[in-house]
Amino acid sequence: MGLLSRIFGKDVSREQQPSAGVVKTTEVTKKEDKPVADKITAGHVHMSGCTGCLVAVADNYGGLLTLLDKYVDYVYDLTLADVRHIPKMDVALVEGSVCINDKLSVEEIKQTREKSAIVVAVGGCACYGNITRFARGGQQNQPKHEAFLPIGDLINVDVYIPGCAPTPQLIRNVCVMAYLLLKGTKEQKELAGAYLKPLMNLAKRGTTACFCDLMTDVINQGLCIGCGTCAAACPVRAITHEYGRPQGQRDLCVKCGACYTQCPRSFLNMDVIKNFESIQELIKGAL
Amino acid sequence: MAENFLGNYKSCVSARATDKEILKGAQDGGIVTQLFAYALETGIIDGAIVAGPSDEPWKPRPMVAMTKDDLLKSRGTRYNLCPSVSFIKEATRSYGLDKVGIVGVPCQVQAVRKGQLYPAGLRDVPDAIALVVGIFCMENFTYQSIQQLVEDHAGVKLESVKKMEIGKGKFTVKTERGAEIALPLKVTHKYNQPGDHVCLDYVAEWADVSTGSVGSPDGWSTVFVRTKKGEDVWAKAMAAGCFETKPIEQVKPGLELVTKLATEKITKNRKTLEERASFGVGKGLRNPYL
Numbered sequence: 126m127g128l129l130s131r132i133f134g135k136d137v138s139r140e141q142q143p144s145a146g147v148v149k150t151t152e153v154t155k156k157e158d159k160p161v162a163d164k165i166t167a168g169h170v171h172m173s174g175c176t177g178c179l180v181a182v183a184d185n186y187g188g189l190l191t192l193l194d195k196y197v198d199y200v201y202d203l204t205l206a207d208v209r210h211i212p213k214m215d216v217a218l219v220e221g222s223v224c225i226n227d228k229l230s231v232e233e234i235k236q237t238r239e240k241s242a243i244v245v246a247v248g249g250c251a252c253y254g255n256i257t258r259f260a261r262g263g264q265q266n267q268p269k270h271e272a273f274l275p276i277g278d279l280i281n282v283d284v285y286i287p288g289c290a291p292t293p294q295l296i297r298n299v300c301v302m303a304y305l306l307l308k309g310t311k312e313q314k315e316l317a318g319a320y321l322k323p324l325m326n327l328a329k330r331g332t333t334a335c336f337c338d339l340m341t342d343v344i345n346q347g348l349c350i351g352c353g354t355c356a357a358a359c360p361v362r363a364i365t366h367e368y369g370r371p372q373g374q375r376d377l378c379v380k381c382g383a384c385y386t387q388c389p390r391s392f393l394n395m396d397v398i399k400n401f402e403s404i405q406e407l408i409k410g411a412l
Numbered sequence: 413m414a415e416n417f418l419g420n421y422k423s424c425v426s427a428r429a430t431d432k433e434i435l436k437g438a439q440d441g442g443i444v445t446q447l448f449a450y451a452l453e454t455g456i457i458d459g460a461i462v463a464g465p466s467d468e469p470w471k472p473r474p475m476v477a478m479t480k481d482d483l484l485k486s487r488g489t490r491y492n493l494c495p496s497v498s499f500i501k502e503a504t505r506s507y508g509l510d511k512v513g514i515v516g517v518p519c520q521v522q523a524v525r526k527g528q529l530y531p532a533g534l535r536d537v538p539d540a541i542a543l544v545v546g547i548f549c550m551e552n553f554t555y556q557s558i559q560q561l562v563e564d565h566a567g568v569k570l571e572s573v574k575k576m577e578i579g580k581g582k583f584t585v586k587t588e589r590g591a592e593i594a595l596p597l598k599v600t601h602k603y604n605q606p607g608d609h610v611c612l613d614y615v616a617e618w619a620d621v622s623t624g625s626v627g628s629p630d631g632w633s634t635v636f637v638r639t640k641k642g643e644d645v646w647a648k649a650m651a652a653g654c655f656e657t658k659p660i661e662q663v664k665p666g667l668e669l670v671t672k673l674a675t676e677k678i679t680k681n682r683k684t685l686e687e688r689a690s691f692g693v694g695k696g697l698r699n700p701y702l
Contacts, residue, residue, distance in 0.1 A: 290535075295530060295531050350605065353496055355498075357498050357500045357501045357537075364498075366498070368554060369493040369554040369605070386532035387531075392700055393526060398525050401525045405529070
C-alpha cells in the first residue's frame with residue numbers, strides 16, 4: 126500500500142493496474158524474437174571501472190538507439206539488460222580492470238572470453254589498468270581488494286579502445302565496424318578488418334600504457350613531429366611541449382593510453398585513413 | 413601510369429586573395445587567411461586554430477582565431493614548429509566552438525584525419541571539424557634550429573627579421589632594414605627535424621583545401637581543392653569574390669615543379685623508412701605505417 130492509498134483509504138495502485146497491464150500485454154505480443162534478421166549480439170561486461178565507459182557508450186544518444194534498433198541485440202548489461210549470467214555473444218565490450226582478489230570478477234572475465242567471438246577492451250582500465258593501477262586497497266567494505274589487472278593479463282583481447290573515458294565516437298565507429306566485419310558484404314568486411322587492425326595491434330602490443338610510450342616509441346625512435354596531438358588527447362592535461370616535443374608531468378599521468386593511440390606516429394594506416402571522407406559518410410549513413 | 417604524389421583533388425588553380433590588407437602581410441597569396449576570414453564571416457566555421465604570435469620573436473603559438481583581426485596576426489610563415497593540434501579539443505571546450513577550422517602542415521592534417529576516424533582522446537572533436545586547410549611542407553625546424561640558422565648562419569638577430577622564405581633552392585632571410593641573406597638550402601638540411609624524414613606527404617593530401625607557394629608565380633599560391641567540403645567552401649568563397657585565380661596550366665613553373673618536389677620528398681623518405689628497417693644489427697627502427 127502506497128502513501129496515496131493510505132491517505133485516501135483505497136488502493137490507488139490497483140485501480141491503475143488494469144490499463145498498465147493491457148499496454149504491457151500488447152507490447153509482449155508484438156515483440157518478435159529477432160525483429161531484424163541479421164543483428165549481432167553484444168554485451169557490456171562491467172569489471173572494476175567507474176562506469177564512465179558505459180556513460181560514453183550512452184553518450185552516442187540517438188546513435189545508440191539506432192545501433193540497438195538496427196544492428197545490435199544488447200544481451201548483457203548491468204543497467205540495461207535483466208540478465209544475471211554472461212551469455213553467449215558476438216561482441217563483448219569490457220569496461221574496467223579485473224580485481225584478482227575477487228573470485229566472481231575472475232570467473233566472469235574468463236566466461237566472457239569463452240562465450241564471446243570478439244572481446245573489446247573499452248577504456249583505459251580494461252586496456253591498461255589506468256587509474257586502477259594506483260589502487261592500494263583499504264577501501265570499505267572490501268579493504269583487501271587491492272590487486273587489479275587489465276583484462277589482457279588474464280585473457281586474450283581482440284580489440285583495444287583506449288582512453289579515459291573512451292570517446293563515444295570511437296566506440297560508435299568500432300561498433301559499426303564490428304557489425305560490418307560480421308555481417309557486411311565482402312568489401313565491407315575488408316574495410317572493417319583494415320579499420321580494426323591497428324586497434325587489434327594495440328591489443329597485441331601489451332597491457333601497460335603511460336606518457337612514457339611517447340618517449341620510448343615516438344621521440345626516442347626519431348618519429349616525433351611536434352604536431353601537438355598528444356597534448357589534446359590527454360584527459361588530465363599532463364602534456365605540454367618543450368623544444369617542440371611533448372613533455373609529460375608523469376605524476377599526473379593516469380596511464381590511459383590516449384596520447385600514444387592518438388599520436389599520428391604510433392600508427393598511421395594510410396590505406397584506411399585516406400578514405401576518411403567515405404568512411405565518415407558510411408558511419409553517418411549507418412546511424 | 414605514374415604514381416600520384418599529389419593526392420586526390422577536384423581542382424587546382426593558382427590564386428591570390430583580393431583583400432589588400434590580407435595580402436600585405438601574407439607569405440604568398442594569402443590563401444589561408446582569406447579563406448578562414450570568409451569562413452568565419454559566413455559561419456562556415458566559428459573559429460580557426462592558427463599559428464599566432466608568442467612572446468619570443470618568430471616563435472609561433474597555437475591560437476584560436478575568432479575574428480579577422482586575430483587572423484591578421486597569424487599571417488605569414490614562421491618555419492618552425494607550432495603544435496596547433498594541441499588546441500583541437502580545447503577549441504570545442506573552453507572556446508565553445510561547434511565548427512572548427514584548422515590549418516596545419518601535412519603531418520598535422522594526418523593527425524586530424526586520424527583523430528576523426530580513431531578519436532581515442534578527442535571526445536566530440538570528429539564531428540566538430542568543419543574546415544581543414546593544409547600547407548605544403550618539405551621539412552620543418554624546431555625553434556632552436558631556426559634560431560641557429562638565422563642568428564649563426566645568416567648572422568642577423570631574429571628580432572630584426574621581416575620575412576623568411578624558402579624557394580628556388582634558397583633559405584632567404586629579409587630584415588626590417590632591407591638586408592637580404594640567402595643561404596643555400598643544403599645548409600639547412602642538418603637542422604631538419606628528424607621526424608620529417610619519414611613523412612610521405614608533401615601537399616597535405618588529406619586536407620579539404622591545401623595550398624603552398626610552389627608551382628605559382630611570386631605573390632601567388634597553388635591551391636588544391638580536395639574534398640566535397642573543400643569544394644563547397646571554395647566555390648562559395650570564389651562566388652563572394654575572395655580570390656583571383658589563374659588556371660594552373662597557364663602559370664610557370666606550374667604543377668610540374670610541385671610534382672617534382674613531391675616525388676623527391678616521398679621517394680627520399682621511403683628510402684629512409686627502408687634504411688630504418690635494418691638500422692641496427694638484425695634490429696630495425698619502428699615504422700608507423702605498418
